[in-house]
Amino acid sequence: MAADFSVVLDELDTTLRSIEAVLDVDRLRREVAELEQQASAPDLWNDVEAAQALTSKLSYLQGDLRRVEELRSRLDDVGLLHEMAVEESDEATAAEAERELASLRQAIDELEVRTLLSGEYDSREALVTIRSEAGGVDAADFAEMLMRMYLRWAERHRYPVELYDVSYAEEAGIKSATFAVKQPYAYGTLSVEQGTHRLVRISPFDNQGRRQTSFAGVEVLPVVEQTDHVDIPENEIRIDVFRSSGPGGQSVNTTDSAVRITHLPTGIVVSCQNEKSQIQNRAAAMRVLQARLLARRQEEQRAEMDALRGEGSSWGNQMRSYVLHPYQMVKDLRTEQETGNTSAVLDGDIDPFIEAGIRWRRQQESVPAS
Template sequence: MSVEFEAVLKDLAGKLSQVESVMDIDALRREVAELEEEAARPDLWDDPAAAQKVTSQLSYKQADVRKVTDLRQRLDDLGVLHELAQAEGDAASKAEAESELAQLRTEIDTLEVRTLLSGEYDARNAVVTIRSEAGGVDAADWAEMLLRMYLRWAERHGYPTDVYDISYAEEAGIRSATFKVSAPYVYGTLSVEQGTHRLVRISPFDNQSRRQTSFAHVEVLPEVEEVDHVDVPEKDIRVDVYRSSGPGGQSVNTTDSAVRITHLPTGIVVSCQNEKSQLQNKAAAMKVLQAKLLQRKKEEERAEMDALRDGGSSWGNQMRSYVLHPYQLVKDLRTEHETGNPSAVLDGEIDGFLEAGIRWRKQQETAAA
């Protein structure tokens, strides 16, 4: 085995050992066994919501165990393959080993990033809201492009999404949209996307084909769970109902099933028109409201801590530029991670930015501590 190949293989083996330690694979296997017992109970589906939670947790934890086990086996097999290729002077097998080494490095690095998600809410589902900001119709169009980017990212990973509400702009694009992504650690992963995203391009809405800069804001919140106890008294909210509508104001529902909730003490407004039932829409809107109130509480606590530290790091404002003209570049302003392929990024290939953001945030937290 060549010295360089052996060194990389040894480094990956050590990195995977650290991942196995942080994930506590033995404990994970015990959790899988317990969930398998629970899933086998004959009365499991008497409570469909609880059953869904059990089966989802089981599926994700089984996938984690399989992933780590598979990576360990592939590392062991790779060492043998490379030794044989060198002993026999087999160029094709050696090339195959080099390719597998590169693939393993990518997969282990990605799994290592997962272990950096240790925040209080990181393991939860994510509730994402996108709003158009400065830039007029271009900003509304940009907000819709970002919505598609995140939905495509979720689709690429097989993560279920649920669009709660979309407010369409008059000419093109959207004023805002709120959706949920369901997967383990998806809040921790997407939370690094929070902030203002800037687009520079030749405006398709300008008859003089001038360059336009537009902005959209991304807000990422953890889904609220029962253990959070976010109390929202009825007297503190106003509930309005209206008919759901799509682009151009066309009615997509003949009943007043859409719900808008205003939280009177804070002025926070949320809405949901995704479900057919008014009760279902109200329940979904309340979840979003509770998530926003929980986030507000966290921000107040963080502000207090920043004051004690005599100032903190604010990285959630303008955080990424997407330039389509006069050159092609997407660059994160915090991590310096960049790519010259905006089309791929806007089609959901954002894992490189997510991983760089997670590593950067961990460094910031370590430095602050």
């Protein structure tokens, strides 16, 4: 048993050293110190948006540094605890060391997943859009279930969310929704959720109680930053204003504050109706449009690279199934990750799927082209 403990301890030590190297702990300490100095500036909050971005980044990096330092300290302590238990033949202390080692393995695995987020835009905040697809009213209901799932996931992690637009369906559910997860690395984390999600269940909207399959699409984009240079000339957009509407077509407010922007060269249409003023809605809609155009530019660049390499897409668009009847199961079609606890997943417990997706993506990226 002692030999097994030592083997696992050595494995975790190696993994943690790798994480410390990737995160570059010394650089991380310097960066945190620099940001703390900037955050103490008396005129920091003169520019509220810049101040929020700085304090958010500082909080995230402080969390990274604290996690890796605490894990190193715990790993050193558990080794000493186990040595003491062996020397004194203390079974209770040995059992405590085993429990702590298991807890450390999970925590180090989770931190290792974070170090796999090294893509160009992975450190960005995320812009998530959910749309109902094939399946009528069931698809609209499913889209709303997915929106709740992601909002609950963000709530579990205490990530701030800003809801930009919800388009409600006639009978139930939503046609589409767009929201931002305002947390560093939210894009890298959630980008593996992009694709078509499939629901199989007994339809609550079918009076004959038949089984129904419906689909909803999830799009995840990186929030645009000033360095991205996504310029949109005024003559390339058409702006329409209209009255915000809620479930059942009811008017949310009495002024024409909702904004719809059409990008004429591409036909991309975005809208925002969550803010109280037309100016705020226009600014939010422009952020969404910039993100869509940035994603389009990325897709074109990827297509060019794939054409040069003679490659196509490595997997289909359908990425996860949620089966509620005749059995209960959520299964990812890429990673084979699955669970029978469908209610927990739909309540936001999706970290195992996200982590498996991030590891799968890294494996795909490291496979040499044939």
